[in-house]
Amino acid sequence: MKQQDYAVGATRVAADRPDGRTGGSGRGTADAVLAVRGAGPADRAPGAAAADGADGPRVPDRPAVDPAAGTAVDTAVDAAADVTLSPDPGLLRLAHWFAEVGPGRADDLCSASFGLYPARHLGAAAEPAADPGVSWWHGPTAHSATSLRAREDRTEGGLRRARRDGTELPVVRSGAKPGRPGRHRRPEPVRVVPPTVPPQERGGEELPAAERRIAARLLLAHPLVTASGPHADGFPLIRRHRDWLAERFDTLLGYRLVVGPWHARLCKAGLGPGAGRRLRHPVTGAPFTPAGYAQLALALALLVDAPEELGYRRLVDAMHTAAPDLAAEPADLAMALAALADWQVLGELPADADDSFVLTVDRELARAVPAGPPALADDADDLIRRAAEAEPATAVRRLLAETPAVLAADLPEDRRAWLHEHRLSGPAALAEFLGLEAELRAEGVALLDPAAELTDLALPGAGTLAQAALLLVERLVEEVRPLPGETVTGDVPIPDALIDGVLGDIADEYGLPARYLSDRTALRCDALDLLHRLALITPTPHPTRPPAWRLRPPAARYAPAPDLQPAPGTGRHSRPDPLIPSPAAHGSERRA
Incomplete structure (x- = not known):
């Protein structure tokens, strides 16, 4: 077009x-x-009508302008x-x-x-569940793949364990002892680079299929790609497979793909x-x-x-x-x-x-x-309503392709029915098209991107905020996750004091940058905002006070293995176990 x-x-x-x-x-x-x-x-740039090759466009010749000389600039401005x-x-x-x-x-x-x-997906795939009807709350987790790296291997700006004497090191719930890597610390994994197969030895369909997937992922992550921009290396692939890509995007997502001589535009819906x-x-x-x-x-x-x-x-x-x-x-x-x-x-x-x-x-x-x-x-x-209108199949597939997780409880009745009927085939078609992994649970579906390429937000991620948010969400799940057999409808409330207590524990255990040490409110707001944008928590607005927060089922995929009898928190900010009498209570009993 x-x-x-x-x-x-x-x-x-x-x-x-x-x-x-x-x-x-x-x-x-x-x-x-x-x-x-x-x-x-008259509006077309010079050379737009020229034929371009299958591997890329011919960049138009534009008059060179020397700002130092000023003549060409002055002439252009005067004409304009x-x-x-x-x-x-x-x-x-x-x-x-x-x-x-x-x-x-x-x-x-x-x-x-x-x-x-851009699209937004969770990473760090969990072990496949034997039953896709198992709940996120009690299903396999991705915790082992998302623990923070050891201090000596951490990225610049990330959290590190605070310096303290060995006798003062806390014993984490996973049973790690002082001086040994705990569940939040692991060495940098060794990246295995697969051997390169010469193009002449590849199957006839393998190379085109890989190119199409790369081009599709690039467009979904960056809907406007130019021949001279930061993603110019992928532009020839988009042009080479533009007809196939246009057909698949239209069929699966109802998106229109426009590929010109020097840019490609994927027109996404609201x-x-x-x-x-x-x-x-x-x-x-x-x-x-x-x-x-x-x-x-x-x-x-x-x-x-x-x-x-x-x-x-x-x-x-x-x-x-x-x-x-x-x-x-x-x-x-x-x-x-x-x-x-x-x-x-x-x-x-x-x-x-x-x-x-x-x-x-x-x-x-x-x-x-x-x-x-x-x-x-x-x-x-x-405009907002019309831009998001689509038949149930297209609407659900758009949510799967663009958002971290799709929960059946969030969908209207017609879309929920389509997701239930096409629970396997619907996500599988998109996963094949975009190179993602489908995670099926009782509450819904998530398409995961373990490579963390098809997302604008990564969890786990580098930097203080992403690592603090990861620690926050996994500890919140440990505290409020429902036990097996409990009837849970929708999200789980998070006590406001628990958020402050967990963030206080994180601040005690890890060295925070000066910005967050001097402003704990900023740490709270930024961490909750990141988890909210990843759809792991959701606010419940209140007209006169700050919103209350609720934990969403997909958050449980980042928690450690379920502990059906969790111990109370050990940090000085943690809330006490209600079943254990406080020292004050003992004193009152003795006085009685």
């Missing part, structure tokens, strides 16, 4: 491509939400000054929607309108209310605010028809003219431009952009950013 056939307005879609299918933002339908204007012949910058109406309306909603709905709206979020992925600053990792999202959509509204060389001040002035009521802080604008530069819509940005700086604009990529869920939405909520 040609790029100009992808980026079209509502009228053109309704008139030229009314295929009548549904399925959210992935598939084209007869109506459109984002009225991105189509690219005419005569071009009127007018915003795309659909993206302009989207910018106002972002400004009107709260943070959570802004994340949902971003996933629905752009669909540039994830629905409350499930959107938060966009973050590509350098600092700071989360986008609604104002930042608004500036992103507003800038994009002007860049889809902007000249290839555009002055920074001219873009800022045009944004203010197009939407004077969307004035934002400089940090919000900087965050929006950084995201556009990360997607290569804009060229490299300087550390401090001044008014004289000239932006390099790629209109083709600007038009590729909106996934454009083809529906004429009435407002932000309508």
Whole structure:
């Protein structure tokens, strides 16, 4: 499909491509939400019509610009000054929607309108369960594969056991003695590299199948891949197998794949209310605010028809003219431009952009950013809902491909029935397509990625936060996991004091960075946020106080082997065993 056939307005879609299918933002339908204007012949970059080989595109010849000379830049800017910058109406309306909603709905709206979020999967596969109907609470765990590495082998910034005398070392519940590796400490595993098989000795179908899987995983992790970006090595594989990939993505997930001469775009659907992925600053990792999202959509509204060389001040002035009521802080604008530069819509940005700086604009990529869920939405909520619409089979497969785990209790009745009926075949087809491992349990299904490549968050992972979160979740499971025979419906409540006690134990046993030593509240918030984004815990909102937290069944896969008679915690922050009388109680008995 040609790029100009992808980026079209509502009228053109309704008139030229009314295929009548549904399925959210992935598939084209007869109506459109984002009225991105189509690219005419004059808008195409030089060389776009040239034939390109099967192994990769021919990069177009662009005039070299020497910033030191300044002549070429000045000429380009002077020529572009005569071009009127007018915003795309659909993206302009989207910018106002972002400004009107709260943070959570802004994340949902971003996933629905752009669909540039990566897949997210759990790793560290557990031993296969003899019965797929066994509960996560009492099934095989992946704990042995996720223990923290020993101090001498730890990664930079990770947790390490705190220095203390041997007599003061705690005895962990697994029975490890002082001076010996405990259950949180293990040596770096030896990586076994399989022998390389010469291409001429490989089977006729083995190499193409491996290439297709690599390309599919790359697209699901990075929905926008360019020929000159950080994942350029995989772009020739996408182009080589584009027809097969387009058919499989459409059949299994209802996603539309557009492969142009210099970029590939997988148009993902929205994830629905409350499930959107938060966009973050590509350098600092700071989360986008609604104002930042608004500036992103507003800038994009002007860049889809902007000249290839555009002055920074001219873009800022045009944004203010197009939407004077969307004035934002400089940090919000900087965050929006950084995201556009990360997607290569804009060229490299300087550390401090001044008014004289000239932006390099790629209109083709600007038009590729909106996934454009083809529906004429009435407002932000309508767009979020329409972008996630799909038949039960497609909707469940999307959740399996994009989220850490799918629990039957979270699904509507029709989707729950489909998952129950296709419990084996549904996940197996996706696992084969994407190179994942299916983990079936009584509560639902998780597609695992032990290689930790097809996910934006890894657990276990490197760094203090990921390791502290791993320790937190495994100890929470030890404390609140239901015993066999107990009737458990849904998630298990976590006492608030238990979270603080476990984090206090972790702080005592491990050396924390200064940031978390001086601010335990930050450690709590960051660790809970990471576990929440991995769908291992979930909040129960309260109108007047912070939310209470509940432990989700998949969290139990990170716990040690079930201890049906758990001992009380030994740390000074742990809650006492209610069955053991306290010293005060003994004293009162003696006094009595």
